[in-house]
Each structure stands twice: as structure tokens, then as C-alpha cells.
Amino acid sequence: MPEIIESPDAPKDIVTADLVVPNAITAQGPAKVASGQTITDVVFDFGNVLVYWDPSAALVSRYSPETINRFLDNSVSGFFDANDFLDGGESVEDVTDWMDRTHGHADAEIFRFYVEHFEDSLTGVVPGARMLIQDLRHSGIGVWGLSNWERTMFPIAWDRFEILHTLQDKVISGNVRMRKPHKDIYDLAIRQFGIDPHASLFVDDKSQNVLGANSAGMRGFQFSDSYKLRNALIAAGVDIPSVQ
Numbered sequence: 001m002p003e004i005i006e007s008p009d010a011p012k013d014i015v016t017a018d019l020v021v022p023n024a025i026t027a028q029g030p031a032k033v034a035s036g037q038t039i040t041d042v043v044f045d046f047g048n049v050l051v052y053w054d055p056s057a058a059l060v061s062r063y064s065p066e067t068i069n070r071f072l073d074n075s076v077s078g079f080f081d082a083n084d085f086l087d088g089g090e091s092v093e094d095v096t097d098w099m100d101r102t103h104g105h106a107d108a109e110i111f112r113f114y115v116e117h118f119e120d121s122l123t124g125v126v127p128g129a130r131m132l133i134q135d136l137r138h139s140g141i142g143v144w145g146l147s148n149w150e151r152t153m154f155p156i157a158w159d160r161f162e163i164l165h166t167l168q169d170k171v172i173s174g175n176v177r178m179r180k181p182h183k184d185i186y187d188l189a190i191r192q193f194g195i196d197p198h199a200s201l202f203v204d205d206k207s208q209n210v211l212g213a214n215s216a217g218m219r220g221f222q223f224s225d226s227y228k229l230r231n232a233l234i235a236a237g238v239d240i241p242s243v244q
Helices: 029-034 065-071 079-087 092-103 105-116 129-138 154-160 162-166 183-193 207-215 226-235
Strands: 041-044 051-053 122-125 142-147 170-172 200-204 219-222
Touching: 029 207, 029 219, 041 183, 065 105, 079 092, 079 105, 092 105, 122 154, 129 142, 129 162, 129 226, 142 183, 154 162, 170 183, 183 207, 200 207, 207 219
Parallel strands: 041 142, 041 200, 142 170, 200 219
Antiparallel strands: 051 122
16 A cells, blocks of 8 residues: 655745735736736636535534534644545545554544545535526636546535536546646646636635646636625626626
8 A cells, every 4th residue: 555655735836825815816927917818718616616515514423513623623633634635646545544644543533434424515506606607608708627626526526516517627636636736737727628828717715726826827716705706707807797
């Protein structure tokens, strides 16, 4: 069984995430030249942008709020590091073994329970997302998906949420053994979708992933809700209906 030794940390060449303003279009580094250009394509992250992901919801049937809060503290359990390893293509078995070695058997068992009940962590479609995609498609804007997701767990979301099927194509990190915010996965998505990075907007709830898109020449938007994203797209010249 291979041993996981690589750090899941973000690449060192990512500009500090403090430079990202939430709910605004960010164009740092190679994406600066794209500022003000027409947006022809929007690339969406999935978790907490199109569908809600709440890991605590997969644990409440067996664990107390105190145990869950402690487990979801990455400095204590390594839970989010473990998720990064999964998203990068490592197997569930190897990542669980890594957590057992580095953070203890109790946390590894909670992690195993989380994986086995992962479907409960997917709590619904983000309000407004379905109609936003529909409006973008009606206006001639390309809509695509680029998401960090473990390869055997993604089909659970794919089978459950029709909204994911309304995108024209997708790149899933676990399938390609790359993950955000590393530049290579954005470059792969740009090639696969056949889009112009300078005419595209990448939408993600995490600031480091927005800056990862910037490193590949794409403008980015740190998402909090569909209303703010819709307004930002309209302000950038995208012809979609406004909220009355």
C-alpha cells in the first residue's frame, strides 16, 4: 500500500488569498489582462456553489456536536487535509490509513464513518443556482464545471443532482489526479472545454481557488450566494435577467 507523503497545501506561487474580495470579480497576475473583457463562459465549482456540502450532516447520527466540532478542526484531526488527498486522487483506504498514523485511530474511525455516509453531507441545491445556469445558457454563455471531488464519491452527487447535468462538460479532480488551486487542473479544463481563459469567469467559494484560476489567466469570483453572482455578471456586461 503506497504511503501518502506529499503535503496537501496550496502551491507556494499562489498570491495571498487576502487579495480576494468576496462577491467581486478578481483578476490578479496573468488574469489582469482579462479585466473588462467580454465574458463568454462561466466555470462553476460544485460544493457550496451549486450544491451544499456540510460534512457535519454526515456525522450527526452517531457523534455529538462537541465531537463533530473537534473533528472538523483541521489542526486537530487533519480532516480537510484528508479531503485534499482524496480530491487529488488518493484512495479512501490510503487516506484513512494516513489519518490513523498521523492523527490517531479515533479520528480515522470518524473519517471512515463520514466516507461511508457521505451522501448525507449533500444537503441540497444552492438557491438560485439552477435558474442562473439556465439564464446563462439562454443568453449564449457557456457553462462548465471544475470541482475538487474524490472519484468514487462524485457519482453520488451526479446521480442525485440534476443541476450538475445542465453543465456542458466537467472536470473532476479525483479523476485526473490534479486539484485546485494548482494551475495544471485549470489549464486542463481550459483545453478540454475549448474556452478562452481571458473571456471566462471561474466561480468558487474558496479564495485560494479563485487565485488558482487567476494563475491560469481566468478571472475569478469568490461565491457566497447566487444573487451577488448574478449582479456581478450583469455588471460585467452579461445579458441575463436581473432580480426584481
